[in-house]
Amino acid sequence: MGNPDLLNWKISNFLTNKNLDFNRQEILKVLPDKFIDDAYNTISSWPSYKPTPLITLDKLSKNINIKNIFYKDESKRFGLKSFKALGGAYAVEYISKGKKNITISTATAGNHGRSVAWGSQRLNLKCKIFISEFVSEYRANEMKKLGADVIRVKGNYEASLKECLEQSKKNSWHIVQDVAWENYELVPKLTMAGYSVMVKEITSQTDQYITHVFLQAGVGGMAAGTIAGIAKYFKKIPKIIIVEPETADCVLRSVENGALKKIEIKKESIMGGMSCGEVSLIPWKIIKNSVNMCLSISDDNIAKTVAMLANFNFSDEKIIGGECSAPGIISLIASCNNKDIKEELELDKNSNVLLMGCEGNADENLYNQLLSQGMEQI
């Protein structure tokens, strides 16, 4: 490799999925075609709709000897700066059809709430958003700017969700939550259908067959929505690799266990949106048999990667990629450094790798902090 530092990037943990059995029909039973089609038809009819760019990371692909590395740049999604703009806003439109004067509610770590607030504002609906004490003031303000009432709750995300459920029941608000629980499945399915739009776009952005996809996971919604999109739109099924923070590897542990497994988060990762202790029910049904491998990484190279994206180290374009965009790049580089993983995944000069640039500077303060920290290290 040209850049000697990249040679030291490592995977924390990895696991091959013994239950791999990719089955298009089964996946599309969990997230039916009709949702995927409706999501695309609805979202692509919004006046500000434009596919996000698919950038090739040519400098990186030369460096690590991979044919093509495609980077889906979700920093450009509707000015909301993350793929989450596709999920919540679409779900708001779907469930509010024909209903007037309703109030939408949700609990969020940030990006999902922003999407729900934007979707509610588009349709002139009232919106109540519950956030924990850990959500930054910057993110709270972004949601207020979109007309939402933002309610801060003492405690963590779970506490904000509990409060949201209680208040919503009392006031007959319509909850638009991206996480599934028993008897609450429609909205999480809608959000995943929204995320599948990324895959639909990719099919007309390259004529190369994708051989590998690295998918970041928190509760697994983004990963499962993308996998459903692959099942529907891709002619050839690529190898699918899940990436998580080492401190929040609930997908890896569940795949290892062959069943859902809750984990305790002892230290919050800088990859905030991915710091989740439990896989959501619906995504799990899709993920469990369709991913080839699960990987986890530490926070060590996040700031550096954010800086390298902005500093033209990976491509000729300046890329604004935040803390949840970096893991795809880090795990690809680290996989190429690990002989066992590289061989098992057959990552080589014939590979066309897809990475998800999930978010841009959705939290500008955190982004700027990571960027300046990273710039000092590269």
Ligand SMILES: Cc1ncc(COP(=O)(O)O)c(C=O)c1O
């Ligand atoms: C900004 C952001 N939030 C959250 C997530 C996690 O999404 P999910 O909880 O649907 O797995 C990701 C990506 O994995 C992300 O990039």
